[in-house]
Amino acid sequence: MGHPVILQPISLISHPENLNQEKTNGPAPVGPFAFKLKITMSSNHHNSRANRLLPLALALLIVPAAYAQLPAGTRDASSERQQDPLRAQAADALGKQDYATAAKLLSALAEKNPSDAQVLYNLGLAHDALDQSTEAEAAYRRAITASPNLLEPHLALGLLLARTGKTSDAHTELAAAAAIPNGDDSLRARAYRALARLDQAGNPSGASDELLAALKLSPETPDDILLTGELAEANNDLPAAEAAYRRLLGYDANNAQATAALVHLLIQQRKLDQAETTLTAALQKSPGDPTLSSQLASLYEQQNKPEKAIPLVETLHTGNPQDASISRLLARLYVRNGNYEKALPIYEALSTAAPNDPTLLDDRADTLIRLRRPADAQALLQKALVDPKAFPTPEAYGVAASHLAFAASNNNDPATVLRALELRAKVLAPTPSTLFLEAAARDKLHQVKEASDLYKQFLSVAKGQFPDEEWEAKHRLLTLQHMK
Secondary structure, three states: OOOOOOOEOOOOOOOHHHHHHOOOOOOOOOOOOOOOOOOOOOOOOOHHHHHHHHHHOOOOEOOOOOOOOOOOOOOOOOHHHHOOHHHHHHHHHHHOOOHHHHHHHHHHHHHHOOOOHHHHHHHHHHHHHOOOHHHHHHHHHHHHHHOOOOHHHHHHHHHHHHHOOOHHHHHHHHHHHHHOOOOOHHHHHHHHHHHHHHHOOOOHHHHHHHHHHHHHHOOOOHHHHHHHHHHHHHOOOHHHHHHHHHHHHHHOOOOHHHHHHHHHHHHHOOOHHHHHHHHHHHHHHOOOOHHHHHHHHHHHHHOOOHHHHHHHHHHHHHHOOOOHHHHHHHHHHHHHOOOHHHHHHHHHHHHHHOOOOHHHHHHHHHHHHHOOOHHHHHHHHHHHOOOHHHOOOHHHHHHHHHHHHHHHHHOOOHHHHHHHHHHHHOOOOOOHHHHHHHHHHHHHOOOHHHHHHHHHHHHHHHOOOOHHHHHHHHHHHHHHHOOO
């Protein structure tokens, strides 16, 4: 779950009916891979926490409304309510970003003024800043009930619900915020951008429409260009996606997110040389950038250049020892480079931290096989294959079954070899290697006819790719002919 950014409240003095007519500063852009907002914090003890939480945040930034101006000789009917000292104290606490104190004061004010949308909305903001999602949601909903056409609580609630994974309810609130006709344009645009992010994966064409609606209300931002590229990519319009990423880099050559997106696209299109050139140039400007370094390492892995990738990932691993994805990449590269003894302790640590991940057990077992410890590998693989649905894909399950067959063959356990190959056959087609493994297993079980047929099938498809196994198959066929 993401955490909220520290927020700025609505003024506790201005009238609720005036709020949607007041203009705010231009919106901070929604970020490219999460709902990110760039806001300026005043310097106090909350800053380090706020800045640390910013990359994962979903939030709303609202400039306080001005004091309502009354005609000469008139008196505000709600002046007594506005002069409640709790209001000034709550405003002071909010100004100092003392959200715990603000929440207490605003709770007291809400008890006195249960239909005051401003108070309820600010109470929601205070709870949101304290990462008290349940209380924040309740306060936002009370504010909406008190003033259904007040845009801000709809928007804040929508962003909160999106952050907490309640995407359907989030969509409803964000759509309501965007549809308020007299709402602030910049806030409606922010709602449309958030909707586009919600719809990006499942409804990219709808997300494109929402982004266009946002652009009618506020100027295009770099993040909008990035989202344009991502949506084009989701619609499989790769040339348009590449054009968007390059356009963004034309505005900001040091934009690491645009570089990462472009490189991902180039790799997808197998333009590996262009991807390498782009990454190398970007890392000269941003040395040590973890995303770019990971991409370059992965590219080197695809190019079968683990020796180039390993130094990059070792540096990343040193700086991020708890990052499982980096650890796993490093272990995989060690295996590709033949450094099995370095890979094994990494896989052991990863599988200890995630004992129910069968793919980690499979990777660990594969490393043990390469270290000539097939008995240990077989035990891990039998555990991993208990639940086929735990694997990310049927193919991954089939690969693990192949490893079990190979480990059991090295353990002289032909019955387990056959059981493993039977599991594999449910999801993967036979290969020359599996044909040979099955032939050898049936040979050891003295199933002469079946072994002979399988050796012949193996030889018909091997065609010189497996000289040692082909030699053995030919000699075993000669022997088996005398046993019929």
